[in-house]
Amino acid sequence: MPQYWYNVNTRQVEMDAQSGWKELIGPYNTREEAEAALARVHERNENWEAQDDQD
Numbered sequence: 831m832p833q834y835w836y837n838v839n840t841r842q843v844e845m846d847a848q849s850g851w852k853e854l855i856g857p858y859n860t861r862e863e864a865e866a867a868l869a870r871v872h873e874r875n876e877n878w879e880a881q882d883d884q885d
Contacts, residue, residue, distance in 0.1 A: 833857035836867035
């Protein structure tokens, strides 16, 4: 089964890692999950920042 990766430099989804690891977020099981990678990263960062503010 292929894995999908989001490339932060090209802003494209790659099927199976084709770029360097420093450029990729993943792996994901579907192209759709990989396409939403940046949104998930931003959401998690906001949640962590909110938790830090509460401490």
